[in-house]
Amino acid sequence: MIIDIEKLRNSEPNIIVLGSYPPIIQSILDFDFIVGRTRPSIHGVIGLNKKSERYFWGDKELLLPVYRNLEVTPNNLNNKINLFLSVVSARRVLFTTDITLKSLTNLLGGVIFAENTPETHSLKLYKEIQSINRFIIGPSSVGLLIPGILKLGAIGGVEIKQLFNPILYQPGNIAVLSASGGMTNELLNVVSSLGKRISFCMSFGGDRFPITTPMEAIVSAEKDTKTSHIIYFGELGGVDEFKIAELISQNKITKPVYTYIAGSVSEAFSTPPQFGHAKAIARNFNESAKAKMKSLKEAGAVVGSSFTELVSLIEKIPSSSKENFAIDKEWKKLINRQRALFVSTISHETDYGVRIFDDDLLDLAKKHSFSYITASLLLGKKITSKELEEFVDLVMKLLVDNGPSVSGAVNTIISARAGKDMVSSLASGLLTIGNRFGGAVNKAAENWIYGVESGINPGDFVEEHSSNAKPIEGIGHKKYRVENPDPRVKELRRWASKLKNRKFLAFAKKVESITTDKKSNLILNVDGAMAAILLDILFEKEGLSIKELKRLTEVEFFNAFFIIPRSVGFISHYLDQKRMDEGLFRLPKEEVAHVSRTQ
Amino acid sequence: MARVIISEYKAKGLLSSYFGYKYEGFKILKEGSLQKQIKTLQPDKRYVIKVDEGIKKREKSGFLFKDIQRQQLKTYARKLFDKKFNRLLIEEYIPHSKKDEKFIALERVREGIAIYYSNKGGVDIENQKNTVKKEIYSNKTITKISNFLKVNVKILEELISGFDKYCISFLESNPFIIKGERIIFLDLAIEVDDTAEFFVNGIWSKADLVTTHSALTPEELSANLLAEKSPASFKLNLLNPQGNIFTLFSGGGASIVLADEIYNKGKAKDIVDYAEYSGNPNDEETYLFTKIIISLAKKSPAKNKLIYIAGGVANFTDIRITFRGIIRALDEESVFLKKHKVKIYVRRGGPYQEEGLEMMRDFLDKQGLLGEVYGPEKVLTEIIK
Numbered sequence: 015m016i017i018d019i020e021k022l023r024n025s026e027p028n029i030i031v032l033g034s035y036p037p038i039i040q041s042i043l044d045f046d047f048i049v050g051r052t053r054p055s056i057h058g059v060i061g062l063n064k065k066s067e068r069y070f071w072g073d074k075e076l077l078l079p080v081y082r083n084l085e086v087t088p089n090n091l092n093n094k095i096n097l098f099l100s101v102v103s104a105r106r107v108l109f110t111t112d113i114t115l116k117s118l119t120n121l122l123g124g125v126i127f128a129e130n131t132p133e134t135h136s137l138k139l140y141k142e143i144q145s146i147n148r149f150i151i152g153p154s155s156v157g158l159l160i161p162g163i164l165k166l167g168a169i170g171g172v173e174i175k176q177l178f179n180p181i182l183y184q185p186g187n188i189a190v191l192s193a194s195g196g197m198t199n200e201l202l203n204v205v206s207s208l209g210k211r212i213s214f215c216m217s218f219g220g221d222r223f224p225i226t227t228p229m230e231a232i233v234s235a236e237k238d239t240k241t242s243h244i245i246y247f248g249e250l251g252g253v254d255e256f257k258i259a260e261l262i263s264q265n266k267i268t269k270p271v272y273t274y275i276a277g278s279v280s281e282a283f284s285t286p287p288q289f290g291h292a293k294a295i296a297r298n299f300n301e302s303a304k305a306k307m308k309s310l311k312e313a314g315a316v317v318g319s320s321f322t323e324l325v326s327l328i329e330k331i332p333s334s335s336k337e338n339f340a341i342d343k344e345w346k347k348l349i350n351r352q353r354a355l356f357v358s359t360i361s362h363e364t365d366y367g368v369r370i371f372d373d374d375l376l377d378l379a380k381k382h383s384f385s386y387i388t389a390s391l392l393l394g395k396k397i398t399s400k401e402l403e404e405f406v407d408l409v410m411k412l413l414v415d416n417g418p419s420v421s422g423a424v425n426t427i428i429s430a431r432a433g434k435d436m437v438s439s440l441a442s443g444l445l446t447i448g449n450r451f452g453g454a455v456n457k458a459a460e461n462w463i464y465g466v467e468s469g470i471n472p473g474d475f476v477e478e479h480s481s482n483a484k485p486i487e488g489i490g491h492k493k494y495r496v497e498n499p500d501p502r503v504k505e506l507r508r509w510a511s512k513l514k515n516r517k518f519l520a521f522a523k524k525v526e527s528i529t530t531d532k533k534s535n536l537i538l539n540v541d542g543a544m545a546a547i548l549l550d551i552l553f554e555k556e557g558l559s560i561k562e563l564k565r566l567t568e569v570e571f572f573n574a575f576f577i578i579p580r581s582v583g584f585i586s587h588y589l590d591q592k593r594m595d596e597g598l599f600r601l602p603k604e605e606v607a608h609v610s611r612t613q
Numbered sequence: 614m615a616r617v618i619i620s621e622y623k624a625k626g627l628l629s630s631y632f633g634y635k636y637e638g639f640k641i642l643k644e645g646s647l648q649k650q651i652k653t654l655q656p657d658k659r660y661v662i663k664v665d666e667g668i669k670k671r672e673k674s675g676f677l678f679k680d681i682q683r684q685q686l687k688t689y690a691r692k693l694f695d696k697k698f699n700r701l702l703i704e705e706y707i708p709h710s711k712k713d714e715k716f717i718a719l720e721r722v723r724e725g726i727a728i729y730y731s732n733k734g735g736v737d738i739e740n741q742k743n744t745v746k747k748e749i750y751s752n753k754t755i756t757k758i759s760n761f762l763k764v765n766v767k768i769l770e771e772l773i774s775g776f777d778k779y780c781i782s783f784l785e786s787n788p789f790i791i792k793g794e795r796i797i798f799l800d801l802a803i804e805v806d807d808t809a810e811f812f813v814n815g816i817w818s819k820a821d822l823v824t825t826h827s828a829l830t831p832e833e834l835s836a837n838l839l840a841e842k843s844p845a846s847f848k849l850n851l852l853n854p855q856g857n858i859f860t861l862f863s864g865g866g867a868s869i870v871l872a873d874e875i876y877n878k879g880k881a882k883d884i885v886d887y888a889e890y891s892g893n894p895n896d897e898e899t900y901l902f903t904k905i906i907i908s909l910a911k912k913s914p915a916k917n918k919l920i921y922i923a924g925g926v927a928n929f930t931d932i933r934i935t936f937r938g939i940i941r942a943l944d945e946e947s948v949f950l951k952k953h954k955v956k957i958y959v960r961r962g963g964p965y966q967e968e969g970l971e972m973m974r975d976f977l978d979k980q981g982l983l984g985e986v987y988g989p990e991k992v993l994t995e996i997i998k
Contacts, residue, residue, distance in 0.1 A: 037929060037964070038929060104808060105811055105812075129846070129892065130808040131808060132780060132806055132808045132809035132812060133721055133780075133782060133806045133808070133809070134721070134777070134780055134806070134809065137721070137723065140723065156928045156929070167928075168928040168929040169928060170928070171926075171927075171928055171929075171963065171964060172928065172929045172964050173963075173964035173965055175967070176963070176964060192866065193866065194864065194865050194866020194867070195864075195865070195866070195928055196863075196864030196865060196866050196867045196891065196924065196925040196926070196927060196928065197864070197866035197867055197870065197925055198928070199925060199926045199927065199928045199962075199963070200864075200866075200867055200925035200926050200962075200993055202926075203925075203926045203962065203989045204992070204993075207989070207990070220865060220866070222615070222616070222782075222806075223723055227723070247866065249866060249869060250869075274870075276866060276869040276870045276873055277869050277873065278873045278876050278877065279869065279872040279873045279875070279876040279881065279887070281876070281881075282852060282876055282881035282882075282884065283850065283852065287850045287887065288615050288848075289848070289865065289868070289869050289889070290846060290848055290864075290865030290866070290868060290869070290889050290891055291865045291866070292615040292616075292808070293615075294865070294869065295615065295616075303873075319877070320873065320874060320877045320994065321870045321873070321874065321992075321993060321994045322874070322992060322994045322995060325992050325994075
């Protein structure tokens with residue numbers, strides 16, 4: 015595919031990185047920072063195991079979101095992305111690139127970094143992009159660089175000091191094209207030290223079948239209006255350079271091409287050696303560096319007989335750049351930047367007090383309720399709906415205590431009576447919270463999200479659980495039943511009538527109607543109801559997507575709405591016991607039965 | 614990391630099983646017991662014995678003998694082993710008429726699969742080049758080729774699909790014959806794309822590769838081993854073990870450029886090794902790699918030895934870390950380096966170049982070793998004296 019460099023120059027880069035290679039990602043962020051962008055051109059990383067990665071933005075830090083795949087990225091992000099940078103291993107190149115091409119509608123193209131991608135995989139991708147008008151540079155490419163606009167890859171370096179080179183920022187007139195990643199940077203170094211500047215620079219890679227062919231690379235430079243001269247570095251192996259010579263002879267390439275084809279040394283070996291890059295082996299005379307240089311020279315290219323000579327030829331290329339790009343002194347401080355020990359996105363301390371989401375805590379306290387501040391902190395951003403504030407307030411009240419007989423309260427009481435302090439007794443109570451007691455809110459939320467997202471029939475949903483003998487979190491109560499409903503659930507449901515669609519609650523209710531047919535205590539419990547209504551509010555009123563709701567369940571967000579109010583209850587039971595000063599608790603003999611195990 | 618030749622034995626084995634029949638060839642290794650291996654062959658049949666090391670024009674070069682009796686095989690095998698070959702192939706000799714010998718080659722190209730074919734196969738193909746036709750595989754061209762070669766189109770289709778399935782990059786059979794419904798490859802050469810090893814599920818593997826001509830030197834073997842175990846890449850080819858120029862280059866392209874420069878200066882005959890690393894190896898790896906190069910330096914009787922530790926301006930290879938390993942190895946061998954006045958020329962750039970180059974300068978100074986150290990301010994090839 016011929017690459018429209020002009021178009022890239024005029025569009026804002028919005029990049030997704032496939033796989034993670036922190037030094038390269040950091041170098042792109044640094045490039046963005048130095049060119050004066052207000053935010054990074056990289057919007058996220060597709061990777062595993064992490065939710066975000068930390069990078070420097072200038073000398074501050076930022077978190078780059080990590081997504082497991084392109085299905086869980088926010089939709090508006092997928093629409094925004096126009097470029098990808100793949101740093102996955104060679105084995106995963108085909109699979110991940112293929113999905114990326116299919117998932118991102120506004121993609122212009124991307125770069126593949128991996129070396130050792132199978133030939134057949136490169137060819138499949140080559141074929142695939144011909145009909146969809148997108149470009150792929152690589153495999154084995156260090157990337158594409160357009161000064162001051164785009165750094166898509168390791169190209170130009172990864173260390174901060176390397177990034178202070180003005181050639182990365184100040185546009186010029188020379189296009190640098192190279193089969194070798196290292197030589198790409200070497201040529202940038204040559205051009206830069208001769209005081210010249212580039213229009214763009216592309217490492218098309220030394221594989222047998224680069225997806226952007228050397229011919230396409232050179233035609234891209236020919237079509238680019240900012241390019242007046244082309245430097246082309248090729249290697250022995252393959253016959254691409256004959257096609258380039260043909261293009262020059264046919265006047266399809268009119269801009270002067272300065273070139274060196276490496277590999278004359280191959281003749282010194284008794285059998286043709288395989289050099290570093292996959293294509294770099296000359297099995298016959300046509301594939302030799304000598305034959306290629308001869309053909310290019312005859313076609314009219316400016317051929318250096320050695321690299322040293324090429325350098326002196328480049329020196330004669332006229333430069334177009336006028337002003338010098340000054341390296342801001344401020345940036346020098348980036349060299350000494352240091353990573354913080356940990357990061358917080360919700361609050362920080364200042365000399366004047368604590369700020370929560372950039373608001374002064376005192377201001378917040380004056381203007382808002384406890385529930386508002388709590389919900390905002392838990393969600394990690396300021397909530398926007400009255401409904402969420404109101405519902406959190408209701409939940410906090412309804413769940414504050416459920417009597418002394420439930421697991422957590424019992425533990426707290428026993429600890430208190432054993433003479434333990436407040437924190438120990440509270441902790442002992444909290445430690446009972448899990449999937450069976452109180453902590454099922456989050457699991458229930460997972461259930462309802464699954465139900466709504468997959469569109470599964472509630473009957474099948476119940477069947478899935480019962481066939482695996484798995485209880486449904488959010489369903490079932492020890493005490494309450496259809497005939498004797500949980501008054502708290504009734505109240506929560508009554509409140510929910512304020513919402514419009516209530517699709518999560520609707521699904522939960524349908525599940526309940528099936529389970530209660532089986533057994534009358536399999537009712538929607540307080541965990542389940544709370545989870546469903548919270549989901550509905552977050553979806554309808556706070557505008558969270560299903561993907562974002564899923565990420566909340568991954569961090570156990572929903573359990574917080576049980577743990578917080580119930581901590582009040584546990585502390586109260588502790589204080590109650592201490593005030594009465596009851597002695598050490600021991601189970602009366604008749605409460606423990608001795609039963610022999612039957613064989 | 615590229616196209617590599619697998620043994621003819623393996624090539625025939627995997628294609629035969631793809632076609633659904635058993636391959637009856639025999640591989641004979643130098644280190645095996647010849648007598649025992651040959652004994653298992655039927656005494657009344659006639660055989661072909663040939664070198665199986667990816668060499669072309671074997672018959673003309675005297676590396677292939679056909680229509681041989683069993684009891685003679687041993688003599689011929691000895692003859693070939695004495696020529697320093699390690700791997701032979703014995704097959705039953707199939708009598709056939711010269712005019713039945715056909716030629717076919719498949720090559721993976723950007724447009725698809727290129728098919729080269731001729732009705733005049735055999736040892737003289739070199740002189741029959743104008744009879745070799747070329748097509749890109751398609752339903753239409755395969756029918757045309759089938760009619761021309763008088764080979765059932767099903768056989769050709771099967772061959773193409775095996776070629777694709779096993780990630781073969783190049784296949785040449787010269788000659789092959791058709792016997793009944795079967796295609797018989799009298800001679801077969803296959804190059805596979807070794808980056809696809811993971812995807813062929815053990816159909817072929819690194820163990821099936823043949824190295825052309827003489828076996829690898831121990832140093833080359835160690836370098837290969839290092840490369841296999843690392844995500845970075847290492848390459849070592851020996852040229853003249855008696856020479857005085859040792860290279861330790863870095864960067865796939867820059868290394869060739871540097872070697873070219875020595876060649877252009879007419880010093881190729883003095884080069885002992887072409888050594889290259891790239892892809893950000895760690896310091897342990899560069900340490901081991903440097904040790905290999907120094908062991909070559911110790912072996913060469915030449916005077917005025919010099920080592921080029923040179924490379925381009927790296928994009929992502931950490932100069933500090935790679936140089937740390939190199940310095941450690943040089944340090945261990947500093948007595949040798951000093952005693953023989955080995956000169957060390959360094960030119961390199963890239964991430965953390967300042968620290969890396971400074972470390973190198975310090976080291977050479979402290980040890981009193983001879984040499985020069987440059988960064989990107991020096992034109993890459995100007996380091997070559």
